[in-house]
Amino acid sequence: MATKSFHTDFIFNKKSAQNLAKAIESSKPVKIEVNKHSKTIRDKDTIRAIMSSLADK
Template sequence: MATKSFQTDFRFTAKSANALANALSSSKRVDVNINRRVTRYHANDTEKLKKFDSLFNSHSGDVHGN
């Protein structure tokens, strides 16, 4: 359970509904073309997940480049 400092109340008001409607009406459609084969990983296949994780661990330093 999240602590109080991480909880956020969101009320869907007329103002936020108007902002959402404006964002939807002014957004452009984007078609995504996949040019490479897609590899799917399942949580039960730990060997493939280890290989996937090693891609991120192969760089020196942490996620912030330190």
């Protein structure tokens, strides 16, 4: 099986720092929406039961 290895050196200099600053300034906040139903569980016994059922899989 053949594999390829890639190695890239990144040099952080004045120009790249300015470009990074510009990118950060022009970036927009991302709004993430979760479309899954969730339920808050605070009972420790329920949490333990859920975690042990996941560990058995």
